[in-house]
Amino acid sequence: MDEKKYRFSNNKFNVQTWGEFNSIKTNKLIFIFGAGYGADFYFQNHSDDIVGIIDNDESKHGHRIDFFVDEISLKRCKEKKVLDVSVLKQYKNDNLVILIANLNAAEQIAEQLDSLGISNYYSLLAMEAIKRKSIVLAKDQIVNHCLLTECTDEIESNKLIFYSTGGYFGHGKYIAEQLLKQRRNLDIVWVVTDLKIEVPKGIRLVYWKNKRKYIHEMRTAKIWVHDDMVPLYIQKQSEQIYVQVKHWSSITLKTFGFDFTTFRKDNVEIEMCRHNSKMMDYIITGSKFDTDTCRSGFGFKGEIVQAGSSRSDVLFNETKYRQKVKKHYGLDDNKKILLYAPTFRYKLGGSNIREPYETNIDYELIIEKLVNKFSDEWCVLLRLHPLVSHASKSITLLDYVIDASDYSDSQELVAAADIMITDYSSIMFEPAYVRKPVFLFAPDRKEYINGERKLLIDYDTLPFSIAESNEELTNHIGNFNREEYVIKVDEFMEKYGVHEDGHASERSAKFILDLIDGTRS
Template sequence: MFRKCKQIVRLIKNRLKYGNYAYHYCFLPIEKKKIVVTAHEGRGYSDSPKYIVDELLHQGFDIVWLIQDGKKDSLPVGVRPVKYGTKQALKELATAKIWLDNCRKKYSPPKRKGQIYIQTWHSPLRLKKIEKDAEKQLPVAYLDRAKRDAKKCDYMLAGSTFSRAIYENAFWFQGEVWMTGTPRCDLFWQDVEVTKKRVADFFQVDMATKFVLYAPTFRKDASVAVYLQEFADLKEALQTRFGSDWKVLVRLHPNIANLAKDLAYDADVLPATDYPDMQELIAATDLLITDYSSCMFDTAIAGKKTILYTPDLEKYLQKERALYFEIAELPFPIAKTPKDLVNQVQTFDELAYGQGIQRFQEQLGFAENGTAAATTAKKIKALCQ
């Protein structure tokens, strides 16, 4: 109860802090060629909004990206940075024709007639239940924000019929779902070698190196105790089963990115939490190891190998959040101990795995074909006429 009261007080303070300015800016004219973009609450140029903006650059739009301090260098030429969560950010939103975001908005002015809000969401598919489907597990302040945000939203993007149903039924959403596919996943249809070189150069390794990406999700207690932290046996198994030299990339969820510094790294285990684009890591990687993160579905779209490492499965199901799928019904091999993980690598059946991924895509009605960003950009241009 005390925690809920603190959340409500914080919410009221934010409204008082920005409310008067937000309403004041609503008397300014709407600029029909202005697009205001945010991703992950200003953490950088990333996710589906990045790929949509890439399609809109240098076409006469005033593209404003709301961004946190220290992240401005991630923006390309042609995108105007404005500090996230400021009065200036509210002014930009109040006068923009298009709002584009991948998360629920923390700070936004009243939406005006003629303005259009497009929500890409931050995963093409997800394992953990979200929004109304997880209403009892979510904080009061977040639920308030989500419901207010949903009333402003006009369009959402979906990459499968399964996701479209979730948006229509669990997002307090009355707008239209565009079955465009997922813009951030378009990268998987592009030249993989170009992306692989960019990643290899960043980590200063040879292009012939193979990557295993370890990307677990966060826990409520913000602990890394259950994470895999010894990789020598895994590396040996990978090299024996698939050949080549392997490096391990370790990437923590943005919610606990500050804990990445506490993990151990060496010449074979490299820190990847600060790499600017998760999609590039997925495109460049040869095997993903995760637990309950939605990145498993990105690799399913990309046709990449994935193994789930879930040492705390029973505890997670009890204390965290209910799931949309039974873990055992997913098309990914599962390991509960480091020894199991090594065994899954040694016995990995690529043919059976590929068939399982194909069935999964068909069952969920995947609609990904590498054109989502271009299709969405075309729709935005039409809305701005």
């Protein structure tokens, strides 16, 4: 590789070749280290049978290997589930050869294997880099090889593929569960980024990093139901139908799509919006305001189905979800719940980097005021935005403040809560659909509105009290008048055409079934 020969600090990787690997693996027990793109690439280009696939990611352990790599692996691996590295302790070094297929941590894995006394290891990326004289070209080839494969599979008329920002929640969740109730012969596929997700019987999962399988499912599904953008490398065929359901309810405070990306001058996101706008066939919205803003934000001129907010249906079944959430967190039946759900901020100077924002909310002062105003015992559920939820683990919380950032479905938390405090998150509107009290705590109000995110609604016209300090917030709680609040919310919802009734998912499911049956006019 000339002047770029030594690309790795581990010199073994700078001289390894496929010829050497193929020679040494004879009569050895082969393990692949890394359940991902590299392993998939190997199975597609080599015919060896191996013992199994090892990975350091504990969340992958015990899952079937074909969840992460091409299903051909099931025929070629003795062990059908992802293994922990400890499995190697039962073998002698001379009997082993390890192919490190992880593309990002090969040198760290090499150190790990050295510590176990295992020296016969090879880096797939390094060998491909030597072969192609470029580590960049090698990685691109490994990651994107599945994109270059022509799809000859036919579209399946009863297959639907759902994506809800990588998890199992949102409008799609409730639409899918309605579909399961109404039709048994549907093949419902759910795209996930989190391996811990549990879904109802009748829904099968595809891991988004298993690109070959993910692309296959996308190419063969008759209906796409997405609440976010479809990647640029996915192209819809003319016989397929793309239904966009977006990831907010019947009204949103902040700009999105073209209205947001042009505001931030993010060319990559603008291209993503163009790509999706061209492919969308329908958008399901929840209100007249939602319809108008979706036309602008998505640049969409096609048909819009104003069915309501499917994810908000749970709010009309409060008792069920209050019991579920309290049981999950071990809360007494008589305990009242304050849900605090601040949104994220964009990192200063970063075009698309999100970070949590420390509002310095005074929980003690607020709980004291809630007890004085409403009596009863109170606890707080802290719900950070899913994009920054990991940050909650580093926050020191009081005994009565529970970290609910990793709870799978925020709408269930809204249904369980008695009161909500938020800032600029559009989740603020959902408790108001059933007239629960909402208070806004926005200490960085001027900075956010003037530079962080353009709003679709004048912040001062919202039907909720706005506080920029803890003292102001507790005063609003102490002065809360339910009758006046309900009147304000009623007028606001009427103005924006929001009329939630708890049956939006039924209407949306019927619409999608009509598409499947070809009866949609």
